[in-house]
Amino acid sequence: MYIKNKDEATEDLIKKTAKKLFFGEGKFNATTQEIADAAGVNRTLINYYFRSRDKLFEIVFADAQEKEQQRTESIVFSELPFKAKIEEFIDDSFVMAKEYPYMEIYLVTQFNQGCYFKDEEGMERMLKKFYEEVLVEMEKGTIDKMAPIQFIINMVSLISFPISMRPLFQRTMRLTDEEYEKIVDDRKDIIMNTLFRNQNKINQ
Amino acid sequence: MYIKNKDEATEDLIKKTAKKLFFGEGKFNATTQEIADAAGVNRTLINYYFRSRDKLFEIVFADAQEKEQQRTESIVFSELPFKAKIEEFIDDSFVMAKEYPYMEIYLVTQFNQGCYFKDEEGMERMLKKFYEEVLVEMEKGTIDKMAPIQFIINMVSLISFPISMRPLFQRTMRLTDEEYEKIVDDRKDIIMNTLFRNQNKINQ
DNA sequence: ATTTTGTTTAACAAAAATGTTAAACACTAT
């Protein structure tokens, strides 16, 4: 039998390259030729391994969704206390964002074009669990009382927006790469302080 | 001479339709045929009025940028007190978002593909002015002390993210249109409370 | 060695999208 390494190598290389272009560089409309060039392979290999451009896109999209969800799940269902979970989530998001800054925005554009969702069950379980924890914290007074969904929206907004909108922000505010990275680095404490009413303020 | 109405009517109709498709429905890859169909005109009229697809895109993009900036400028340079400006900005953003929910995300994807910026001077003046006001508020203790840019990022994130990410959010959280609109309606107070350390809490 | 199996390539075909032209059309001013 043929060595399994080689074919999986190219197949994987193509997938990796597509991800890099989509999520890493924001080139959502990359043609098969562009992907092939970036990967240094013949264009028709995309058809050989993935049948069609659409199939490749589907796979990459599904992968991205799954990864996002697993990432979140492993934090939500961990044994960490609430506040630590949020910190973990922030750290994790920023790490992810370094490699794939355009991931979330890509997911959104895909959803706009009428994409289905993957593991709906898992998502629901996770949300329920997190909801409950949020409610407990509100009872304790650690966070302001509001609809739990609003707390989640606040949290995700504060974390994800500056990542997704980096090109717009950085240009608008005329910031260098270094300046922007500094800002992102500083954000963890700021987000924590904003979400947790500044009790036990971390940075002062 | 020919009636000026008619030609401006179609030209404008095409622009309006393109905007509706891009910003209103998130169809960033609409073909000239799709735009023409949606506008109910012959496809080649796009070439007649705009020369090429790219030119049309450029114009729509420039328009969007300009509108956003003017909108923001008129608030920043108004005579309102700081807090009222923010409220105004929130209201304004939500109105805009009703018609063009995908506007900001479109701007970002365009920037990703290497787009230039329009009125850089104006933007700079505006930012400077707002920075100063933010600093004053921090001195007064109305808002937490942090780099002014971080306050701005917080503000814009809390406002724009739930709009831009609506399809993702709504799907993920399994919400109906009515439920989501309710959430957006509730957000104004939540955002104000989050930004202003909950003094004089609006909603309790 | 040669058959088998899977991979890669280039040439070709097909499809999709854009752009151009010239003729038809509508309206108005003369």
Place this chain on the structure above:
DNA sequence: ATAGTGTTTAACATTTTTGTTAAACAAAAT
């Protein structure tokens, strides 16, 4: 009425992108 002007249309041409096929190729098994 018709000459003039700008608009709209359909037919055509071009370009871009995708998909297919058959042959070349490489490695391993017989």
